[in-house]
Amino acid sequence: MRLKRKDFLSIAELDKSEIELALKSAESFKEVSTREIKKVPTLRGKTIINLFYESSTRTRTSFEIAAKRMSADAINISVASSSTNKGETLSDTARNLEAMSPDCIVVRHGSSGAPAMLANYLTCSVINAGDGAHEHPSQALLDMLTIKEKFGTLEGIRLLIVGDIAHSRVARSNIIGFKKLGADVLVCGPPTMIPPGIEDLGCTVVNHIEEGLGLADAIMMLRIQTERQNHTLFPSLREYAKLYGLDKKKLERAKDSVVILHPGPINRGVEISPEVADGPWSLILEQVKNGVAVRMALFYLLLGGPSVDAS
Numbered sequence: 001m002r003l004k005r006k007d008f009l010s011i012a013e014l015d016k017s018e019i020e021l022a023l024k025s026a027e028s029f030k031e032v033s034t035r036e037i038k039k040v041p042t043l044r045g046k047t048i049i050n051l052f053y054e055s056s057t058r059t060r061t062s063f064e065i066a067a068k069r070m071s072a073d074a075i076n077i078s079v080a081s082s083s084t085n086k087g088e089t090l091s092d093t094a095r096n097l098e099a100m101s102p103d104c105i106v107v108r109h110g111s112s113g114a115p116a117m118l119a120n121y122l123t124c125s126v127i128n129a130g131d132g133a134h135e136h137p138s139q140a141l142l143d144m145l146t147i148k149e150k151f152g153t154l155e156g157i158r159l160l161i162v163g164d165i166a167h168s169r170v171a172r173s174n175i176i177g178f179k180k181l182g183a184d185v186l187v188c189g190p191p192t193m194i195p196p197g198i199e200d201l202g203c204t205v206v207n208h209i210e211e212g213l214g215l216a217d218a219i220m221m222l223r224i225q226t227e228r229q230n231h232t233l234f235p236s237l238r239e240y241a242k243l244y245g246l247d248k249k250k251l252e253r254a255k256d257s258v259v260i261l262h263p264g265p266i267n268r269g270v271e272i273s274p275e276v277a278d279g280p281w282s283l284i285l286e287q288v289k290n291g292v293a294v295r296m297a298l299f300y301l302l303l304g305g306p307s308v309d310a311s
């Protein structure tokens with residue numbers, strides 16, 4: 001099976017059947033990481049370049065591991081030591097990389113739309129590994145997989161996303177993706193971090209975290225994206241933690257079966273207390289594990305296998 005598209009740029013562009021195909025493929029690739037020899041030959045001879053203009057631990061590493069588990073050659077470009085420092089533009093960098101015949105470039109960039117712009121220039125596949133405050137589509141897939149594994153379905157599941165909704169590409173991709181698969185999405189955060197018109201994506205805004213806690217099957221806590229804020233949007237970290245942070249006391253209001261997610265990196269004691277992050281309800285490391293499987297699936301669906309309709 002293969003997605004009938006060259007690039008993977010957003011959850012918004014996928015239809016329900018394409019998301020389901022990606023999740024199903026990820027479920028089957030998950031088993032490879034449990035083998036003694038964690039490798040399949042599927043993408044032997046393919047070359048994948050990781051081009052990250054922003055910091056990353058989970059996404060960059062899991063794309064690299066995913067490529068290697070599929071037997072592709074994975075090359076990581078450290079932008080800090082690349083010719084970007086000599087003034088080379090993103091499009092020139094990409095065209096020069098393409099001249100070396102990669103099959104796929106995975107790009108993370110601080111500007112919304114940068115991966116889409118590259119995809120227009122390049123004949124190889126482009127995967128969006130996070131662009132500005134726009135989308136982080138592979139993160140949304142791994143979040144969907146993690147919750148689907150827990151509840152068996154996303155249909156009718158209620159997800160509460162708490163934090164800096166305005167600057168979060170994770171929130172945006174997840175709202176769009178979970179809605180497409182029939183989930184109900186609530187968002188909560190300081191009014192300065194709730195963008196006007198967010199309801200147009202199909203979610204409901206709740207003003208106080210306590211309102212949403214008892215309703216949620218899954219709660220996703222977000223980091224404050226200080227790198228994308230021009231000025232401070234709340235009085236102090238202490239006040240933020242008190243009003244919007246999730247600790248064990250607040251968690252008492254939630255369902256017994258609730259699960260907690262966080263895309264990482266975590267600011268312990270700010271948006272989530274250590275006891276919640278490390279407690280039995282936490283699926284945070286399961287998200288990371290699923291990240292490898294989702295990225296293997298994306299490489300497979302874009303670069304491997306015969307081309308068939310996703311539906």
Ligand code: CP
Nearest residue numbers: 056057058059263264
């Ligand atoms: N979830 C996520 O994007 O983490 P990294 O920034 O470490 O890649």
